[in-house]
Amino acid sequence: MTITQETRTLGTDRTVPATPLGRDGRPRPNGPLALLDLLQSYVAEAAELLPRAEPGLTERTYELLELTDELEIWAIHWPQGQGLELHDHGGSVGALWVVEGTLEEHYVRPEQVLGRRNIVAGGGAAFGPHYVHDVVNSQAAPATSVHAYSPPMESMTFYRQDERGLVVDRAEYRADPSWAP
Numbered sequence: 254m255t256i257t258q259e260t261r262t263l264g265t266d267r268t269v270p271a272t273p274l275g276r277d278g279r280p281r282p283n284g285p286l287a288l289l290d291l292l293q294s295y296v297a298e299a300a301e302l303l304p305r306a307e308p309g310l311t312e313r314t315y316e317l318l319e320l321t322d323e324l325e326i327w328a329i330h331w332p333q334g335q336g337l338e339l340h341d342h343g344g345s346v347g348a349l350w351v352v353e354g355t356l357e358e359h360y361v362r363p364e365q366v367l368g369r370r371n372i373v374a375g376g377g378a379a380f381g382p383h384y385v386h387d388v389v390n391s392q393a394a395p396a397t398s399v400h401a402y403s404p405p406m407e408s409m410t411f412y413r414q415d416e417r418g419l420v421v422d423r424a425e426y427r428a429d430p431s432w433a434p
């Protein structure tokens with residue numbers, strides 16, 4: 254698998270790599286765009302209350318902010334060099350919003366090559382149920398992002414790359430004691 258050199262920096266615009274469309278060609282109300290809208294509103298309303306990365310943080314940490322039958326919302330803190338390897342979201346749609354710092358994302362494009370982009374504070378992205386990506390903080394400053402998944406994830410499958418392309422490495426399940434988004 255090759256990594257394309259495409260790098261897009263997101264500001265307040267929204268780039269949605271995979272948006273399921275209804276028969277009329279418009280985004281489904283329960284699709285990634287609606288989830289991103291919901292997440293953006295949530296972040297705006299909770300701005301003062303959202304947890305921020307602790308100074309001196311050395312490991313990725315996460316906090317569950319909301320959990321219903323329909324969706325879950327997490328805050329994730331990313332110190333420099335910390336990330337999560339290529340993974341899917343168990344069939345859930347998702348959205349993320351960066352509230353401090355910058356995250357670098359590599360995502361599997363339909364032609365099975367990796368795209369790359371930076372998502373900066375005040376920007377976000379949304380994705381469909383088959384999306385596979387990794388996320389890392391490559392910057393010196395810690396980053397915090399807020400993530401929404403609908404329905405709440407039951408599992409995540411992790412992948413590695415070899416000469417055959419994307420290969421399943423392992424799966425993790427919500428029931429696992431070590432479960433983390």
Ligand SMILES: [Fe+2]
Pocket residue numbers: 340341342386
């Ligand atoms: Fe993810």
